[in-house]
Amino acid sequence: MASIGQRNRLQYIILGLLNQRPQTGYDLAKAFENEIGEFWQAQHSQIYPLLRRMEAAGEITHEDTVAGEKLAKKQYTLTPSGHDKLVAWVSEPSPELTPSKDEFILKLYFIKTDTDPRIQPMLREQLRLHQTQLDHLESRRKTVFSTDDAKEQAYGHYLILDHAIERERDYVAWLTKYLTD
Amino acid sequence: MASIGQRNRLQYIILGLLNQRPQTGYDLAKAFENEIGEFWQAQHSQIYPLLRRMEAAGEITHEDTVAGEKLAKKQYTLTPSGHDKLVAWVSEPSPELTPSKDEFILKLYFIKTDTDPRIQPMLREQLRLHQTQLDHLESRRKTVFSTDDAKEQAYGHYLILDHAIERERDYVAWLTKYLTD
C-alpha cells in the first residue's frame, strides 16, 4: 500500500487548495468549476472519498461545524505532514509533457482531403466554441484583476488565468488560419 | 448494455485508423506513439480487448495471417456498419471543450508570490522540455512534408502536426514571457 508508481495528482491539488485556506469538500469541488477547472477536473464523488483517505493518512484533519440550525460542515485543514508533502510536490520536477486529448482535432485527422465539405462547418463550430470561452475568460480577468494589486495578491490565480487565455487565443488563431471565408 | 452515456472515444479513433488501411492491434498501438499521440493516448492493453468487443459488435472483422514461419497476426478491417459509425462520429458536433490537465501550471498556481525563488527554475525546466518537443515536431514536419504533394496526400496528418507545433510554440512563448533572464 501507498506504493510509488500511481500518480494521483488530485491529492496534491487538494493539499494546495487547503493550504490557501481551510475548506469543505463542497468548496473544493467548486474550485474545479472555476480557474482550476481550466487545468484539472474532479467531481465531488471523487473528492469526498479522497479526503477520507488523506485524513486517514494524516495529511489533513477536519473540524465539524454547523451552519445555521443544523447543516453539518467539515472544514478541512493541512497537517504539518500534509504541508511537507505539498512543498515536496511543487519542488519535484514535472517532466511529463502532459498527455492531452482533443477529440475535434482527431476528427479532422480522419478527413483525408482539404476539399471535404465537412471541414469548414466543423472549423466554424469550434471557432464559435473557443471564441465564447475566450470572451468569458477575458471578461473574468477584467473583473478579477482590474488592479495591479489584485494581481500581486493572487499571482498564481493570475498566471493560471493568463495561461488559459493564451491557450484559447492560440486555438482561435489556429482555427482561423484554416477557415477560408 | 451498450447504453449511450459513456463516451469511449477510443473506439472511434480505432475505426478511423482502420479506415485508412487494415491494421493489426500492434500497428494501432504504434499509431499512438506517433502523430496521434499528440492528441490521444492508448496502450496495447486497452486496444486488444477493445478490438474484441468491436468485432463482437460487428464493427470490425479480422483475418488471420502468418508472418515468416509462424508469427500470428490479426489484420483488422472495417465492416460497412463500422464505417457508418465512423462517418456518424465525425459528423456529429464536438461541443465538449476538451477538459485538459496540466500539472505544471497547477504547481505554479500554488506558488503565491511572483518573487518565490522556485518559479524561475521551474519555468526554465518546462521551457527546455517544450523547446525539445517543439524542435522534434518541427523536424518531423520538415522530413514528412517536404513537398506540397505530401501535404495533399495526407492532409489530416498535416493538420494534426501543424496543430501540435502551434501548441508547443505558444507554450514556449508563454513560458518565455514570464522568464526574467
Next chain:
DNA sequence: CTTAAACATGTAATTAATTACATGTTTTAA
C-alpha cells in the same frame, strides 16, 4: 409562503486507463 437554487455530504455502479505480468517470433546489428 413557497419553491427553486445553492449548500452540503456521502455511496454505488460503471467505465476508462495504466501498470504489470506473461509469452513467443522475427529482424537487425554487433
Next chain:
DNA sequence: TTAAAACATGTAATTAATTACATGTTTAAG
C-alpha cells in the same frame, strides 16, 4: 552466432474518473 530490439498478442490487477443514486438544509427570489 548471438544478443538486443522490434514485432505480435494477450490477461490481471489496480487506480482514476464519471455518472447516477441518495438525502437533507439554507438562502434568495418571486
